[in-house]
Amino acid sequence: MSAAKIAKDWVAPTLQLSERGEVVAVASRTPGKAEALAAPYGARTHASYEALLADAGVDAVYVPLPNGDHVEWTAKCLEAGKHVLCEKPLALEAGEIDGLIALRDRTGLVAAEAFMVTHHPQWIRARALLAEGAIGRLRHVQGAFSFYNDDPGNIRNMAELGGGALRDIGVYPAVTTRFVTGAEPVATRAEIDWDRGIDATARVWAAFPDFRMDFYVSMRMAPRQLMTFHGEEGWLSVHAGFNAGAYGDEVLELRRSESVVTLERFPRADQYLAQADAFNASVLDGAPFACPLEFSRGNQVMIDMIYAAAGSRQ
Numbered sequence: 001m002s003a004a005k006i007a008k009d010w011v012a013p014t015l016q017l018s019e020r021g022e023v024v025a026v027a028s029r030t031p032g033k034a035e036a037l038a039a040p041y042g043a044r045t046h047a048s049y050e051a052l053l054a055d056a057g058v059d060a061v062y063v064p065l066p067n068g069d070h071v072e073w074t075a076k077c078l079e080a081g082k083h084v085l086c087e088k089p090l091a092l093e094a095g096e097i098d099g100l101i102a103l104r105d106r107t108g109l110v111a112a113e114a115f116m117v118t119h120h121p122q123w124i125r126a127r128a129l130l131a132e133g134a135i136g137r138l139r140h141v142q143g144a145f146s147f148y149n150d151d152p153g154n155i156r157n158m159a160e161l162g163g164g165a166l167r168d169i170g171v172y173p174a175v176t177t178r179f180v181t182g183a184e185p186v187a188t189r190a191e192i193d194w195d196r197g198i199d200a201t202a203r204v205w206a207a208f209p210d211f212r213m214d215f216y217v218s219m220r221m222a223p224r225q226l227m228t229f230h231g232e233e234g235w236l237s238v239h240a241g242f243n244a245g246a247y248g249d250e251v252l253e254l255r256r257s258e259s260v261v262t263l264e265r266f267p268r269a270d271q272y273l274a275q276a277d278a279f280n281a282s283v284l285d286g287a288p289f290a291c292p293l294e295f296s297r298g299n300q301v302m303i304d305m306i307y308a309a310a311g312s313r314q
Contacts, residue, residue, distance in 0.1 A: 001049050001073060003033035004064035006087065010272045011062055011114075016041055018276040020284060021060075027052035049073065053080035060110070060283055063087060066155045067162030071096045074111060078103045083110040083283045085275075088175075089167045090293070094300040101293045110282050111293055117172060117242060118179050118290040119274035122250045122266045126229070126238055127180040134254060136233030138181065143173035143215030145242055147223045152196065156219060159197030165217045166192075166202050166303055172242045173204075173215040174302045176227055179290075183208045185302050190310040195220070204306050234260075244271050 003026065015021050027046040028034035034045040046052045052061065053076060060083035063073050071091050077084035078100070090113040091097050104111040117123055130138060147169075149156060156163045178184065185206040193201040201218035225246065227238045234256035240246045250266040281287040 001027055001052055001061050001063050001077075002065050003028040003030070003037040004087075007062060007064045008037050011064070011276075012037060012041070014270060014272040014276045015062070017273055018280055020280040021276060025052055025055050025058050049076075053077060053082060058082060060084065060279070062114075066158075067167055068092060068160070070162075071100065074100055075103055078107050078109050078111055081107070081109070085112055085114050085279050087114045088171050089113075089162075089300065089303070090296045091300055092162050092167070094297050094304050097293055097297040097300060101297070104293060110279070110289070112279065112282070112289045113291050113293070113296040114275060115171075115175050115179075115291045115296075115299075116271040116275040117176055117244075119278050120244055120250070120266070120271035121269050121274075122238060122244070122252055122264075123176060123179060123241065125264060125266075126236060126252060129236060129252075129254065130180050130229060134234065135229060135231030135236055135256070138211045138229055138231045140211055140230045141177050141181075141213040141215075141228070142230070143177070143213070143227045144217075145169045145172055145225050146216070146218040146221040148221060149219050150195075150200075157196060157198055157200075164198040164200075165219045166199050166306060168219070169242070170202055170204070170215075170217040170306070171299060171303060173213075173217065173227065175291075175299050176238075176241055177208075177213060178295075178298060178302070180229070181208070181211070183210065184298055185213075185305060188302070188305045188309045190306045192310040193218075193220070199307075199310075202306065202310070206302070206306075244269065 023041040025044040026034045026038040061077045064087040074086045155161045187207040189205040191203045192199045200220045203216045206213040225242045227241045229236045237253040239251045252264040254262040282289040
């Protein structure tokens with residue numbers, strides 16, 4: 001649904017590569033865009049999203065629309081009898097997800113948020129290492145995710161479309177921390193640099209029941225990504241936890257002392273392909289998905305807490 005860049009560059013190619021799925025139709029409201037995306041796959045095209053939902057040959061829909069349209073069109077997909085994988089953030093407020101949960105349960109269809117990172121083997125391994133006590137008791141988490149984009153015509157910089165750093169990239173330090181620890185925040189503090197009505201940079205502090213966290217995200221800084229989990233007996237760093245492959249092979253660095261360093265590499269792991277395979281298994285086999293809507297709601301609760309802690313938007 002739409003010919004968004006993430007659909008063209010990442011999701012459509014991996015859906016086609018997945019063993020149990022294929023791209024059969026593309027819808028775009030912009031003339032020519034659906035045809036350009038559909039051509040490599042021999043897929044049908046539609047000039048409206050409604051026509052895509054009326055296509056009986058479509059079993060599931062991927063929704064990479066602007067953030068403010070996610071809830072509406074995820075609901076419309078379910079109402080049309082289509083399974084749906086929606087790009088993050090699924091909603092702009094946690095309460096919006098309650099209706100999607102009810103609609104999913106009523107229809108019996110699969111509805112999920114596209115947090116591809118939770119399907120990457122480096123994060124699955126990080127979760128296992130923490131559960132095994134590889135760093136002892138976890139005490140602190142630090143994170144960073146940034147890139148430079150001040151283009152006023154980019155949807156990330158448009159408040160009316162649900163833009164902002166927290167919704168675009170702040171969700172990643174939040175979701176990966178919750179994914180590997182299974183914990184939820186109990187309190188947050190935040191400082192936000194506002195620009196044209198959106199949070200261009202956010203600095204966040206969060207208290208979890210057994211550890212603390214701080215991270216920053218920015219759309220006004222040079223690219224950087226890093227997550228570190230610091231325990232009583234060592235620390236674990238995920239070097240490219242979000243844009244996997246940005247620095248070559250993905251690397252987990254585990255240090256238990258200055259002399260004991262373990263590096264685990266994950267060459268050529270494709271988190272978008274893993275996500276496609278997992279979604280297909282959920283639809284076809286009823287397999288559990290890494291990010292059910294309840295998990296997505298928890299992530300949005302954390303983002304809502306951060307905005308509230310920072311005060312009103314400007």
